[in-house]
Amino acid sequence: MRLDVTLAEAYNNAPYPLNGHGQRNVHVLKEAFETIDGDVDSDVYGSGPVIEQFQNRFAQLLGKPASVFFPSGTMAQQIALRIWSDAAGSKKVAYHPLCHLEIHEQDGLKELHHLEPILLADTTRPVLLSDVLGMPDDVACLLLELPQREIGGQLPDYAELEAISAHCRAKGIKLHLDGARLFEVTPYYGRSAEEICSLFDSVYVSVYKGLGGIAGAVLAGEYDFAEESKVWKRRHGGDLISLYPYFLSAEYYLDLRLPRMADYYEGAVELAALYNGCHPAIRTVPQVPVSNMFHVHAERPKEELEPILIEITQQTGIGFTHVLRPKTGTVCYYEVSIGDRYAELPQEKVREAFRQLGERLSSSNRQ
Amino acid sequence: MRLDVTLAEAYNNAPYPLNGHGQRNVHVLKEAFETIDGDVDSDVYGSGPVIEQFQNRFAQLLGKPASVFFPSGTMAQQIALRIWSDAAGSKKVAYHPLCHLEIHEQDGLKELHHLEPILLADTTRPVLLSDVLGMPDDVACLLLELPQREIGGQLPDYAELEAISAHCRAKGIKLHLDGARLFEVTPYYGRSAEEICSLFDSVYVSVYKGLGGIAGAVLAGEYDFAEESKVWKRRHGGDLISLYPYFLSAEYYLDLRLPRMADYYEGAVELAALYNGCHPAIRTVPQVPVSNMFHVHAERPKEELEPILIEITQQTGIGFTHVLRPKTGTVCYYEVSIGDRYAELPQEKVREAFRQLGERLSSSNRQ
Numbered sequence: 001m002r003l004d005v006t007l008a009e010a011y012n013n014a015p016y017p018l019n020g021h022g023q024r025n026v027h028v029l030k031e032a033f034e035t036i037d038g039d040v041d042s043d044v045y046g047s048g049p050v051i052e053q054f055q056n057r058f059a060q061l062l063g064k065p066a067s068v069f070f071p072s073g074t075m076a077q078q079i080a081l082r083i084w085s086d087a088a089g090s091k092k093v094a095y096h097p098l099c100h101l102e103i104h105e106q107d108g109l110k111e112l113h114h115l116e117p118i119l120l121a122d123t124t125r126p127v128l129l130s131d132v133l134g135m136p137d138d139v140a141c142l143l144l145e146l147p148q149r150e151i152g153g154q155l156p157d158y159a160e161l162e163a164i165s166a167h168c169r170a171k172g173i174k175l176h177l178d179g180a181r182l183f184e185v186t187p188y189y190g191r192s193a194e195e196i197c198s199l200f201d202s203v204y205v206s207v208y209k210g211l212g213g214i215a216g217a218v219l220a221g222e223y224d225f226a227e228e229s230k231v232w233k234r235r236h237g238g239d240l241i242s243l244y245p246y247f248l249s250a251e252y253y254l255d256l257r258l259p260r261m262a263d264y265y266e267g268a269v270e271l272a273a274l275y276n277g278c279h280p281a282i283r284t285v286p287q288v289p290v291s292n293m294f295h296v297h298a299e300r301p302k303e304e305l306e307p308i309l310i311e312i313t314q315q316t317g318i319g320f321t322h323v324l325r326p327k328t329g330t331v332c333y334y335e336v337s338i339g340d341r342y343a344e345l346p347q348e349k350v351r352e353a354f355r356q357l358g359e360r361l362s363s364s365n366r367q
Numbered sequence: 368m369r370l371d372v373t374l375a376e377a378y379n380n381a382p383y384p385l386n387g388h389g390q391r392n393v394h395v396l397k398e399a400f401e402t403i404d405g406d407v408d409s410d411v412y413g414s415g416p417v418i419e420q421f422q423n424r425f426a427q428l429l430g431k432p433a434s435v436f437f438p439s440g441t442m443a444q445q446i447a448l449r450i451w452s453d454a455a456g457s458k459k460v461a462y463h464p465l466c467h468l469e470i471h472e473q474d475g476l477k478e479l480h481h482l483e484p485i486l487l488a489d490t491t492r493p494v495l496l497s498d499v500l501g502m503p504d505d506v507a508c509l510l511l512e513l514p515q516r517e518i519g520g521q522l523p524d525y526a527e528l529e530a531i532s533a534h535c536r537a538k539g540i541k542l543h544l545d546g547a548r549l550f551e552v553t554p555y556y557g558r559s560a561e562e563i564c565s566l567f568d569s570v571y572v573s574v575y576k577g578l579g580g581i582a583g584a585v586l587a588g589e590y591d592f593a594e595e596s597k598v599w600k601r602r603h604g605g606d607l608i609s610l611y612p613y614f615l616s617a618e619y620y621l622d623l624r625l626p627r628m629a630d631y632y633e634g635a636v637e638l639a640a641l642y643n644g645c646h647p648a649i650r651t652v653p654q655v656p657v658s659n660m661f662h663v664h665a666e667r668p669k670e671e672l673e674p675i676l677i678e679i680t681q682q683t684g685i686g687f688t689h690v691l692r693p694k695t696g697t698v699c700y701y702e703v704s705i706g707d708r709y710a711e712l713p714q715e716k717v718r719e720a721f722r723q724l725g726e727r728l729s730s731s732n733r734q
Contacts, residue, residue: 027405029612038394042581071438075604108602112479208608214409215607235475236603237442240582241575245396245612 007322010310014319016349018271021212021257021339028214032249042242046230054247058218062203063194066226069247071238073180073206073217074105079232080202080219081141082113084174088140094118095143096127098150100178112236126154129163135173142168145178146196147185152285152295152335158189165199175199180206180217181291183258187265188290201225207250210264210292211257212339216246260340264292267338274350275336278358284336293337296321300364302332308360318345318353374689377677381686383716385638388579388624388706395581399616409609413597421614425585429570430561433593436614438605440547440584441472443571446599447586448508449480451541451569455507461485462510463494465517467545479603493521496530502540509535512545513563514552519652519662519702525556532566542566547573547584548658550625554632555657568592574617577631577659578624579706583613627707631659634705641717645725651703660704663688667731669699675727685712685720 011017022028043051051069059067070076078101081093093109095101097119101109109115118139120131126148135142144164147153156164168175177200182193189196197203202221207213219229233239268289275284281299298305302324309320321334378384389395410418418436426434437443445468448460460476462468464486468476476482485506487498493515502509511531514520523531535542544567549560556563564570569588574580586596600606635656642651648666665672669691676687688701 023406024409024411024609025405026400026403026407026409026611026615028409030400030405033393033397033400036393038392038397039390040393042391042393042395044391070604072604072607074601074606078604105604106598106601108604111602214612215609231473234441234473235478236605237437237439237445237472237475238604239441240439242391242582244393245581248393 005310007306007310007324010313011319011322014313015317016345017319017341018345018350019319019321019336019339020341022341028212029245029249032252035252036248040248043244043247045241046233046239046243050244051247054251055218057251058205059220061193062197062205062218062220064197064203064220064222066223067218067220068226068229068233069243070217070219070233071215071240071243071246073100073178073204074108075233075236075238076204076217076219076229077101077143077176077178078105078109078113079229079236080176080204080221081109081115081143082232083225083228084141084176084202085113085115088138088172088174090138090140091116092118092136092139093141093143094120094132094135094139096121096145096148097123098148099143099145100149100180101143103150124151126151126156127164128156129160129167132164132167139173141174141176143176143178144200145180147181147291147293149181149293153181153289153291153293154286155185155188155290158191161199174201176201177203179203181209181293183261184210184264184291184293187262207246207254209337210261210339211250211253213250213253214246216243216250257340261292263343264338265289267342268292268294268336271336271338271342274354278354279361281361282357292339293335295333295335297327297331297333299331300361301330302326304364305332308357308364312353312356312360316349316353316356318349320353372677372681374673374677374691377680378686378689381680382684383712384686384708385712385717386686386688386703386706387708389708395579396612396616399619402619403615407615409611410614412606412608413600413610417611418614421618422585424618425572426587428560429564429572429585429587431564431570431587432590434585434587435593435596435600436610437584437586437600438582438607438610438613440467440545440571440573441475442600442603442605443584443586443596444468444510444543444545445472445476445480446596446603447543447569447571447588448476448482448510449599450592450595451508451543452480452482455505455539455541457505457507458483459485459503459506460508460510461487461499461502461506463488463512463515464490465515466510466512467516467547468510470517491518493518493523494531495523496527496534499531499534506540508541508543510543510545511567512547514548514658514660516548516660520548520656520658520660521653522552522555522657525558528566541568543568544570546570548576548660550628551577551631551658551660554629574613574621576704577628577706578617578620580617580620581613583610583617624707628659630710631705632656634709635659635661635703638703638705638709641721645721646728648728649724659706660702662700662702664694664698664700666698667728668697669693671731672699675724675731679720679723679727683716683720683723685716687720
């Protein structure tokens with residue numbers, strides 16, 4: 001056993017990682033394209049049979065008249081908010097303080113589109129109707145992220161969502177869905193993607209989260225909205241001559257993984273229970289997952305938990321995470337998201353790893 | 368022989384098309400990735416060994432300290448001009464009236480970056496020193512496209528280019544190269560890409576023109592410029608989790624085709640001579656190509672030339688073009704660009720096709 005490895009190295013070399021579908025490597029592309037005929041013509045600047053067929057399929061899946069494939073969700077969502085802002089003649093848009101646009105996009109929404117976000121709710125919970133009722137009158141668009149990734153993948157109750165949607169419709173506020181992980185919440189809500197999307201005016205979904213494609217995003221809505229989004233896609237530099245490496249592989253993985261979303265969700269519920277049961281210093285957020293993901297919070301400094309996880313991974317082969325993030329000086333956390341790997345794990349090794357984790361946390365003399 | 372086909376259909380079904388490398392289809396991806404190990408890890412948001420190695424190679428090829436891979440030239444060039452505009456504190460940038468940013472990008476430069484282009488030269492010739500001397504004093508950056516695609520791929524003399532560069536350096540005006548087809552002009556100039564790039568502060572090259580990759584672009588310059596461009600790449604939504612489908616295939620085709628640039632250029636000179644010699648109603652712009660491309664101008668309305676080209680293609684198998692564009696009511700034109708296909712053509716069929724073209728134009732009773 002080597003203790004001079006990093007957590008990332010230990011995780012990446014572990015025979016049984018708990019998270020995800022597999023390595024992000026060239027096999028992901030090769031596997032998808034093995035099934036695709038080389039004579040299939042490329043899309044050309046957003047046109048051509050293959051991209052149109054893909055977009056039609058997603059439009060149907062999301063219950064919208066049209067969808068457009070984008071290289072990234074960053075591009076798709078800025079554009080959605082810009083369109084709604086222009087339509088309303090107001091630069092104000094509203095979202096959660098931990099929205100992707102607020103914390104991961106180098107302020108593209110502000111620097112490129114000069115939109116003015118209103119931050120709703122706080123960093124421990126999702127946006128609720130009470131937050132929405134307190135918004136200024138001239139908000140053009142409200143963005144809701146389902147599930148809210150940065151807080152462990154939390155969701156509002158479905159009735160809360162319906163109430164927000166009804167309020168926005170009544171007030172003429174456009175409602176946009178950041179559904180990067182939309183398919184992943186369908187088992188918990190017990191609703192189809194189409195049914196959930198019917199509450200929203202526009203919808204973004206990612207093709208490389210639960211679906212496990214290479215990269216890319218779909219933006220769906222009314223026909224005019226989709227057409228306008230193509231103009232902005234060209235302006236952003238996203239209207240590539242060929243996007244087929246992304247959407248053809250996305251379609252392959254959609255066929256493979258859309259039917260598995262319930263398995264991923266159930267796996268997350270099961271795994272969260274193992275975390276919550278192993279030691280009082282460990283808890284998951286949410287306590288019972290509502291999608292394929294959750295966060296693990298540990299009442300231990302990162303520096304203390306890291307060698308423990310490395311050692312258990314090396315002894316049992318079970319990989320917990322590739323990275324720990326400090327939350328406070330004494331609490332660290334990491335994200336878990338369940339994919340294809342989880343179902344293939346040897347259950348006795350998983351249980352042994354969690355037994356060791358509980359034991360090591362007890363002997364590390366806190367709590 | 369069927370005469371009810373369109374020009375595009377005739378061209379696409381022709382056994383011997385004159386232009387390009389081949390069909391834009393999934394084979395382009397499959398051929399490149401056959402040579403790449405599936406265990407190679409993806410790049411992750413612009414980092415990782417494969418993208419860094421690619422970017423270092425292009426930096427070296429272009430003689431700049433750093434390069435960044437972008438999904439598109441549209442994105443890369445808007446960002447280059449924005450960086451230079453911010454640095455100078457001036458929104459004015461200068462370029463040719465038929466610059467890609469002016470006519471093909473839905474005004475992204477204006478709508479997203481609020482830059483104010485000054486148009487230089489006219490639509491028949493490239494930008495010259497005399498145009499540059501007449502610019503307002505507060506222009507932040509001058510963009511030169513080499514070769515100027517929309518006018519048949521024309522170039523200024525190299526001495527003219529050196530004089531423009533010296534003037535811009537003296538005046539503190541940044542000089543940006545739209546080198547979408549930079550490698551394609553190296554044989555005519557008799558200079559390396561690196562030598563040409565040394566005249567410029569920043570450089571964009573495409574990986575899917577003469578190189579024939581799937582899509583994508585490289586932006587090169589000083590280290591700080593490259594780092595700043597990555598921030599804007601994130602803002603534009605171009606910092607994808609995985610760009611390897613584009614840059615790994617680009618590298619494969621770079622190895623294959625960079626050594627062939629002189630062949631493509633010589634092919635263009637030879638083919639232009641065939642056009643110019645076949646009938647007085649046909650001429651090429653430029654008359655003698657200076658890269659792998661040129662335009663064909665025909666003193667015939669599009670509606671008159673189209674059935675002639677379809678018929679000759681069906682009789683000889685030689686495909687001239689997939690589209691004719693009207694220039695005036697009595698003149699139409701099309702673009703020719705030489706790639707791998709040209710060297711493989713049966714020369715006797717090429718000559719027969721041009722003999723028939725001259726004959727049909729004579730009997731079509733004009734000139």
